Amino acid sequence: MNSIQNRITAFAKLGHFLSQFSVDKIEKQDNIENNEIFFDGFLHQIKLAQEKNSWFTKDNILFSLHSWSKSLTKNNLIDFAQSVNLEQIQSKKVAIIMAGNIPLVGFHDFLSVLISGHSVLVKQSSNDKHLLPFLAKYLEYADESFKGKITFTEEKLTDFDAVIATGSNNTARYFEFYFKNKPNIIRKSRNSVAVITGKETIEDFENLSNDVFQYFGLGCRSVSKLFVPKDYSFETFFNGMFQKKEIINNAKYANNYDYNKAVYLMSEFDLLENGFLMIKEDESYASPIATIFYEYYDNEIDLKIKLHQDREKIQCIVAKNFIENEVVFGQTQHPQLTDYADGVNTLEFLATI
Incomplete structure (x- = not known):
């Protein structure tokens, strides 16, 4: 045996x-x-x-x-x-x-x-x-x-x-x-989110670019949504993302970028973009390829309540000293064996069938 x-x-x-x-x-x-x-x-x-x-x-x-x-x-x-x-x-x-x-x-x-x-x-x-x-x-x-x-x-x-x-x-x-x-x-x-407080460094955002762009953002551990404080300036965020600029050289990614950009512009949505990534204000969690959604929050307590209420839609929360079980910037694609998908312990399930 x-x-x-x-x-x-x-x-x-x-x-x-x-x-x-x-x-x-x-x-x-x-x-x-x-x-x-x-x-x-x-x-x-x-x-x-x-x-x-x-x-x-x-x-x-x-x-x-x-x-x-x-x-x-x-x-x-x-x-x-x-x-x-x-x-x-x-x-x-x-x-x-x-x-x-x-x-x-x-x-x-x-x-x-x-x-x-x-x-x-x-x-x-x-x-x-x-x-x-x-x-x-x-x-x-x-x-x-x-x-x-x-x-x-x-x-x-x-x-x-x-x-x-x-x-x-x-x-x-x-x-x-x-x-x-x-x-x-x-x-x-499920999708993964990042909580931005405004205290992040450019290095944090360079690390976050790995969470955003690895696997072209197609994984459930890929960050597709940002929560940002009111009146947040995205300049440092875009500076950090810039190290992944070569991604636009992938033809399939570039086609998706061009297509989604055209759809957004025809719909007259407000967009911020840098030539290879668009960010759009949107309450959804699942964003199209080459796009990250963002949502403003008024205070941290309300955001924590929202994240708890929406936990069935969220795989990882990337943050810096914000919430329990958060993932460090740049680490969503490096799970441990005990980081179970959807928080369901597969081994425990298998031990009871």
């Missing part, structure tokens, strides 16, 4: 394998298990992922891989697995319906299901279907007891005991109806 220690070791080996791939360099190392079988093949999968989805640039894919290599260390995995009692679990089959907005966005659910001793049935998004099956094969080589426990399907899901499904607010309604008789976690659309 595959013990939890063996599973941790296998994922740590996968983390070691992924450490060869980063934005700075891709470098084949000698001391990686099964590298001769997998290294070149994975380079090919990275290429296929880029060709299939033009939002998946090489840098974005490599950023995701490097982030996972840093998370999948033996110590991190031990802490993660020990955060919940997984010893007495009866193995069930857990279906995962994955989103496809950023590379490997469903990997945390995949890890959680397998590390807790369950089998996994994965239905991937067509936008992100090249990377994970290959990494699953690596896991099977790292620990043979994973063989037969990992299934990928493009068919309608059948024969499973519980489900974790991520989608839009519309698909979530369908999921809630369709899976109502199974233990489930249904995730809806």
Whole structure:
């Protein structure tokens, strides 16, 4: 029987394998298990992922891989697995319906299901279907007891005991109806926000530019909304954003920028923009690509109440000594293994099904 220690070791080996791939360099190392079988093949999968989805640039894919290599260390995995009692679990089959907005966005659910001793049935998004099956094969080589426990399907899901499904607010309604008789976690659309007090430095905003522009702002941990004090001047904010000016050289991003700018101008909305980013006053949380919404607040207490009331719509709050559980500027795309999506503890759920 595959013990939890063996599973941790296998994922740590996968983390070691992924450490060869980063934005700075891709470098084949000698001391990686099964590298001769997998290294070149994975380079090919990275290429296929880029060709299939033009939002998946090489840098974005490599950023995701490097982030996972840093998370999948033996110590991190031990802490993660020990955060919940997984010893007495009866193995069930857990279906995962994955989103496809950023590379490997469903990997945390995949890890959680397998590390807790369950089998996994994965239905991937067509936008992100090249990377994970290959990494699953690596896991099977790292620990043979994973063989037969990992299934990928493009068919309608059948024969499973519980489900974790991520989608839009519309698909979530369908999921809630369709899976109502199974233990489930249904995730809806969420966005991340930043609270600006006016005391921020240009360095804070340079860090925030990572939260705004990583993955072109397509992740649920991407900042799409600012809360700013009345009469706030955006000059320092734009100065900080400027270090990401090269993003406009991506054709797909530039097309979205031009299109959304034209729509806003035709609608005669008030806009501030700098050639690659627009900001628009709007109460919504989900902003289009190349746009950040902002909203003024009168006092901090009212804003804290609002953020609490809207917590179902918010993934992360970026701030500086403003609210509990805030994320430091520049860190939204570096979650810990225990930073669960939507604040729902996936391991606890998996321990009770």
